[in-house]
Every structure is written in C-alpha cells, then in structure tokens.
Amino acid sequence: xxxxxxxxxxxxxxxxxxxxxxxxxxxxxxxxxxxxxxxxxxxxxxxxxxxxxxxxxxxxxxxxxxxxxxxxxxxxxxxxxxxxxxxxxxxxxxxxxxxxxxxxxxxxxxxxxxxxxxxxxxxxxxxxxxxxxxxxxxxxxxxxxxxxxxxxxxxxxxxxxxxxxxxxxxxxxxxxxxxxxxxxxxxxxxxxxxxxxxxxxxxxxxxxxxxxxxxxxxxxxxxxxxxxxxxxxxxxxxxxxxxxxxxxxxxxxxxxxxxxxxxxxxxxxxxxxxxxxxxxxxxxxxxxxxxxxxxxxxxxxxxxxxxxxxxxxxxxx
Numbered sequence: 001x002x003x004x005x006x007x008x009x010x011x012x013x014x015x016x017x018x019x020x021x022x023x024x025x026x027x028x029x030x031x032x033x034x035x036x037x038x039x040x041x042x043x044x045x046x047x048x049x050x051x052x053x054x055x056x057x058x059x060x061x062x063x064x065x066x067x068x069x070x071x072x073x074x075x076x077x078x079x080x081x082x083x084x085x086x087x088x089x090x091x092x093x094x095x096x097x098x099x100x101x102x103x104x105x106x107x108x109x110x111x112x113x114x115x116x117x118x119x120x121x122x123x124x125x126x127x128x129x130x131x132x133x134x135x136x137x138x139x140x141x142x143x144x145x146x147x148x149x150x151x152x153x154x155x156x157x158x159x160x161x162x163x164x165x166x167x168x169x170x171x172x173x174x175x176x177x178x179x180x181x182x183x184x185x186x187x188x189x190x191x192x193x194x195x196x197x198x199x200x201x202x203x204x205x206x207x208x209x210x211x212x213x214x215x216x217x218x219x220x221x222x223x224x225x226x227x228x229x230x231x232x233x234x235x236x237x238x239x240x241x242x243x244x245x246x247x248x249x250x251x252x253x254x255x256x257x258x259x260x261x262x263x264x265x266x267x268x269x270x271x272x273x274x275x276x277x278x279x280x281x282x283x284x285x286x287x288x289x290x291x292x293x294x295x296x297x298x299x300x301x302x303x304x305x306x307x308x309x310x311x312x313x314x315x316x317x
Contacts, residue, residue, distance in 0.1 A: 001294045002026050002055070004034035006043045009062060013283035022294035036293065038062065038286050045069040050077060058293045062286035064088045064141070064273070067195045067222065067314060071303050081303040082289045085141060087282035088273035093145035095272040096220045099244035100150075100188050102266050103216045104129060112263075130154035135186030137179065137202070138193035138221065139164045146190060147174050158182050163309050183210040188218060195222040196312035205230040208239060216242045220272040223248040224314075228259060235264045246272045 003023045005014070017023050017038075026034060036058040039045070045059055050073055060082045061069060074081050102108075105126035113123050134150045136143045139161035147157045157174045160182045169176040179202075183189065189211065193199045203217065204227040211217075217240060219226055228249055234240050244266040245259070251270055259265055273282070292299050304310055 001035045001057075002030070002033050003036040003038070003290065003294075004028065004031050005038045007040040008279075009038065009040075009286070010280045010283035012280065013287035016284065016287040016291060020291050020294060023291065036060075036290055038290055039068075040282075041065060041068050043068065045074070047073055050074070050079070058082075058290065058299075060084075060286045060289045060293075060299075062087070062282040064092075065194065065222070066303055069303070071313075075304065080293065080299060082293075082299050082301050083303060084282045084285040084289075085301055087285050088278045089141040089145055091275040091278035092142050092220055092272040093149060094275075095246060095268070096142070096146050096190055096192075096218060097149045099218045099220065099246065099266065099268070100129060100134070100190070100216070103188070103218070103242050103244050104132070108263065108266050129188075132156075132187040133158060133185055135159070135177075135182040135189045136174075137161075137182060137189065137191045139168065139174070140192060142221075143192035144168070144172055146192065147172050155188075158185055163307060180210055183207060184212075186211070186215055188216045190218040191221045191225050193221050193225060194309065195224055195314050196309055197314060198309070198312050200224050200314060201227045203227065203231065205233070208234045211240050213239055213241065215240050216244070218244045220246040223251065232258060232262050232265075235262055242266065244268075246270055 001023055003017060004026055018025060032053060033055060034053055035055050037056060039061050041063050047070060050056065056079050058080045059069060059074060062084055064085045064087065066083045069081055071081055106124055109123050130153050133156045136146060136157065136159040139159040143159060150157050151173065158177045159169065159174045160177055160179045166176065202225055208230060231243060235243065242264045246268045247270055253259065259267060289299050
C-alpha cells in the first residue's frame with residue numbers, strides 16, 4: 001500500500017511503518033499515487049485534496065481533533081478515516097492548568113515588570129486556584145482531566161455538557177449546570193469542545209455580558225469557539241479580568257494580530273498537545289492504525305462518530 005506521511009511524526013512511528021511489508025513509503029512528489037495518508041492538523045483534507053489524490057483509501061490523523069478533514073466527502077468516496085482521541089488529552093489538560101495559573105498569578109505582568117527594570121512595583125497580588133470556581137464548557141476526555149487537576153488544587157468545579165450522562169458528572173464529583181449558569185458562576189471559564197454549529201462563537205458579546213468582571217476565560221479547544229474581537233472589546237472595557245488562548249480563528253497568528261497588542265491576554269502558540277510524550281503517543285497510535293488498515297484488520301476510532309454532536313461538526317471546505 002503506497003503510504004504518504006505528511007507533517008512531523010516521531011522516528012519510532014516511521015520505523016513501525018517501514019517494518020511492515022504491506023506498506024510502501026512514498027515521497028511528497030508522488031502524492032497523487034498515495035493510498036494511505038498519515039497527517040496532523042495542518043493538512044486540510046477537503047474536496048480539492050481528495051480530487052488530487054484519487055487513489056486514497058485511508059486517512060489517519062495523529063490528533064484528537066478532526067475538523068481539518070471533510071469526513072462526509074471521505075465517506076462518499078469510501079475513504080476510511082481514523083483519529084487519535086486519547087493521545088493528547090493529558091497534555092492539553094495540563095496546558096490548560098498552566099494557562100489558569102498564569103492568569104491567576106499575573107505571569108504577563110510579572111514578566112513585563114522584570115523586563116522593565118522593576119521588581120514588584122505595579123504587580124498585582126495573584127490569586128489562589130484553591131479559592132476559585134472553575135467552570136468547564138465541555139466534559140469529554142480533556143474536560144474530565146482538567147476537572148481532576150483543578151479539584152486536586154481544591155477548586156470547586158462546575159461543568160456544562162449536554163451530551164454527557166449524569167453518571168459521568170457524579171463519578172468525577174463535578175456539579176452539572178446549564179451553560180448560562182456556568183457563565184455566571186465561574187471565576188475561570190475553560191472551553192473543551194469540538195467545533196460545531198453549536199459551539200462556533202459561543203463566546204460573543206452577548207455571552208460575555210453574563211460573566212463577572214473578575215472572571216477569566218481560557219480556550220485550548222478550537223479558536224472559532226470565541227469571537228475574538230468581542231473578547232478583546234470585553235477586556236478593554238474591563239467586563240472581564242483576563243483571558244488565555246492557545247487556539248485562534250486563523251493559525252498561525254499573524255505577527256501584527258490585534259490579539260498580541262492586548263496586555264490582559266496570555267497567549268501560547270497552539271502548544272496544548274505540544275509535549276514530547278503526547279507527540280510520541282499520537283505518532284505511534286496513528287502508525288499502528290495505518291498498519292492495521294494495511295493488514296486488513298479492524299481500525300479503531302473510526303470517523304464519523306455515532307454521537308449526536310458529531311452531526312453538527314464543522315469541516316473544511
């Protein structure tokens with residue numbers, strides 16, 4: 001099976017692929033011949049891509065998200081698609097905790113103070129996570145891990161997710177609330193949702209008005225969950241205290257982006273899953289799925305999903 005690997009993957013995963021006799025690795029200049037494809041999120045598998053790769057039979061993405069793949073178009077062409085939902089969850093959850101603590105302790109402000117030749121002059125006292133209420137929008141794999149981390153610090157945790165069972169909330173000791181209730185009650189509001197017709201721009205001028213002026217927003221899920229211009233307006237008008245973003249409407253973030261000019265924003269370059277462990281795990285999971293397909297075995301984590309929210313997912317055009 002002619003196999004094309006795009007983007008960066010671990011050396012061990014390449015060894016797994018090359019050791020399999022059913023797999024023939026090809027170069028990018030032979031891409032039109034490829035039958036199997038292993039990618040990450042920068043490769044957009046849309047209609048034109050599929051037209052340019054007429055022999056494609058299998059796509060695996062070494063990511064937990066899949067909004068860079070037109071699943072329906074693949075299904076119509078009988079192309080099997082798989083993803084790696086577990087590989088990045090812990091890494092993203094820990095990054096979310098890092099963003100929360102950075103906001104509470106004023107990391108931006110402290111750094112600027114030192115760089116400006118000052119010590120603690122002008123630096124506000126930080127806050128304790130243990131004294132805060134954390135609101136999670138989305139209580140899937142990452143949301144549950146974030147809840148565990150926050151509870152370990154002593155924080156109260158609330159969550160909204162219409163697709164999770166009451167039993168899951170109870171099992172993690174998390175109070176289930178409606179979306180507006182979570183907005184009103186949260187000191188730190190954190191998003192862990194896929195991009196769907198329900199979640200796109202769910203944080204906008206209207207929903208931002210429901211938050212306390214002492215609240216922080218954290219987004220390490222999908223950039224389009226937040227209407228960025230409305231967020232910056234809320235920060236400048238002191239309607240919320242701060243925000244931390246790891247994902248953006250358009251990536252990579254432009255050097256002259258208006259987001260970079262806002263001092264109450266703490267920004268990271270989509271590095272939630274950017275750890276050695278997550279990178280290795282995702283690479284190996286993707287390689288193992290590709291080998292399974294090449295051998296005619298059952299491939300796990302196939303798309304589309306049967307969950308109700310999946311039908312509302314947004315894909316590249």
